[in-house]
Amino acid sequence: MNFRDELQKRILIGDGAMGTLLYSNGIDNCYEELNITHPDRIETIHSAYLEAGADILQSNTYGANYYKLKRYGLEEEVSTINRKGIAIARKAANGKAFVFGTIGASRSFRKSDLDLDEIKRCFREQLYSQLIENPDGLILETYYDLEELEMVLKIARNETDLPIIANVSLHETSYLQEGIHLNEALLRLEALGADAVGVNCHLGPHHMIRSLEEVPLPKKAFLSVYPNASSLPEYVDGRFVYEAVPDYFGYSAVNLRNQGARIIGGCCGTTPNHIAAVKKALGNIAPIKEKKIIKRKVEVIEVAVKETKKGLYEKAKLERTILVELDPPKKLGIKEFMKGAKALHKAGVDSITLADNSLASPRISNVALGTILKKEIGSEPLMHITCRDRNMIGLQSHLMGLQTLGLNEVLVVTGDPSKIGDFPGATSVYDLSSFDLISLVKQFNEGLSYSGKSLGKRTNFKIAAAFNPNIRHLHKAVERMEKKIACGAQSFLTQPVFSTSQIEDVYEATKHLDTPIFMGIMPLTSTRNAEFIHNEVPGIKLPDTVRKAMASAGNDPIKARAEGIAIAKELVDAAAERFKGIYLITPFLRFELTEELSKYIREVDNKRVVELTANEQ
Ligand SMILES: Cc1cc2nc3c(=O)[nH]c(=O)nc-3n(C[C@H](O)[C@H](O)[C@H](O)COP(=O)(O)OP(=O)(O)OC[C@H]3O[C@@H](n4cnc5c(N)ncnc54)[C@H](O)[C@@H]3O)c2cc1C
Ligand code: MET
Ligand SMILES: [Zn+2]
Structure with a gap:
């Protein structure tokens, strides 16, 4: 099976959360370290997603970069953790799903977190480690900062011909930080050669559907969407919990497909049950070929009254x-x-x-x-x-x-x-x-x-x-x-x-x-x-x-x-x-x-x- 051929033909189902699933199982440390210490636990989760109907499994390598691993004293293990992450997913996929190497953003919502040169270095290290294991593709996800995603996408595109999914994260419906519209962001990512461009995390299905309503079908790339289980997790007894309503998630997947989504998975708070609901709701439904865009009015910002007093x-x-x-x-x-x-x-x-x-x-x-x-x-x-x-x-x-x-x-x-x-x-x-x-x-x-x-x-x-x-x-x-x-x-x-x-x-x-x-x-x-x-x-x-x-x-x-x-x-x-x-x-x-x-x-x-x-x- 060739990923690009499949993507041309049908809707592909992604997997759901890894991090929040481990967290809900009581693991509150470095999730990626489990690739070394408890590979069986990670494999079990991948298998559950495969069973639920996922066509793409993401490696447990979201935060496996130098800076994030350094918090746990594991910065020397970047290569091992990434390589093992791909290998575990490959074993679980057993030839029945595509294995994508996950690389998460280094910056959170602050540009000042890390400068671009530092990010470049640590991205390359993570990328090269994963490429050694021959994944079927790469998924770059949870990028609040478009500048960072554009930079790493350029590097990845330059280094490999593998399929790449590039997902931004929205601050709110349709907008990235700095007020960049989702449509503009996706066009920029498509121009840099991503095979699929889209959104993941932070927002639940409702806000993701609303966001996609404003996005036309890309000309060359395909749309990918990985919503959280819901937009508003609850804080209970010191832990964040997502309302688990898999049926609603499955029903939402149909609406995401109606907005042109070609890859539909889940992000934080989603479980194998959510993915099974997506599989059930979508059945063998074909992707849409064209769509109508909703153009929301851009709010006019009042110009301030001209001040006469000098600052x-x-x-x-x-x-x-x-x-x-x-x-x-x-x-x-x-x-x-x-x-x-x-x-x-x-x-x-x-x-x-x-x-x-x-x-x-x-x-x-x-x-x-x-x-x-x-x-x-x-x-x-x-x-x-x-x-x-x-x-x-x-x-x-x-x-x-x-x-x-x-x-x-x-x-x-x-x-x-x-x-x-x-x-x-x-x-x-x-x-x-x-x-x-x-x-x-x-x-x-x-x-x-x-x-x-x-x-x-x-x-x-x-x-x-x-x-x-x-x-x-x-x-x-x-x-x-x-x-x-x-x-x-x-x-x-x-x-x-x-x-x-x-x-x-x-x-x-x-x-x-x-x-x-x-x-x-x-x-x-x-x-x-x-x-x-x-x-x-x-x-x-x-x-x-x-x-x-x-x-x-x-x-x-x-x-x-x-x-x-x-x-x-x-x-x-x-x-x-x-x-x-x-x-x-x-x-x-x-x-x-x-x-x-x-x-x-x-x-x-x-x-x-x-x-x-x-x-x-
Ligand atoms: C005019 C003035 C008003 C202030 N008012 C307040 C106030 O109202 N309340 C209050 O709590 N504090 C106040 N401060 C203190 C100030 O916030 C601290 O001195 C702070 O450590 C420096 O703040 P900044 O915004 O000047 O520094 P920034 O330029 O933002 O620097 C922040 C930190 O970066 C580091 N840094 C700075 N320069 C360099 C350099 N050249 N190389 C490497 N690292 C560097 C230092 O660790 C510094 O603390 C005031 C300071 C000044 C000069
Ligand atoms: C913080 S966004 C989620 C990243 C990753 N896909 C996970 O589920 O762990
Ligand atoms: Zn997430």
């Missing part, structure tokens, strides 16, 4: 722009905080920046304080957002909330890890990296959610990001900066710097960029404060002159204050000469320090204007 990044390109960080209090009560905010506003500060639980310790939500500030002093704060406290759902809801409140100036940062804060046992979420979150905010500005779903309107976020010049190789930090700009960052706030030479270095290293930089300056408050920063804050070193000056104040708070301010003014002078943006960090809610520095910056600027005008006259 901070736009302002900082043209004129002096002062930001002052004033951290939300750790205790209830905002009297002192409000007093500070008002004083800073009066001192001519352009925006107060509100940290998001800085140093990973709980503080009054910056959304609450931002809303109050906007209402009471009429100036728009800059809202820090970390990737630490919210998962991908929370972050998107947070962004929609900020837009609704009109808090559109945001600073996207990774966030200090929970380990360093007041609750070291708390989880650091990090679903997204700072790069991903910057891209997400930019996507919101285009009116699209993470999965590319319309938000109905565009948001108006102005995106700032963090720049850390306190590292050994400044050019590395500049490279990160350039990557953040490519993701959508429109300005940068730096970590505090403590020497004028560092300000000069940053200027030299970044002068090729036209993205404004707000140079971070924090007044030192005491000798102890200076020594702590020098010795305990990673990456930051104070020049000897600064440490000596602070030490000379001894325990006298008035002298220490004066020294701290004098040092900060010197830094401000060096920064103001080179950068229009200045970012002052208020230590310990001592706003009178940053108030004084803000006034100083305005005075020096005014004096300069007066001098210039005098010179011109």
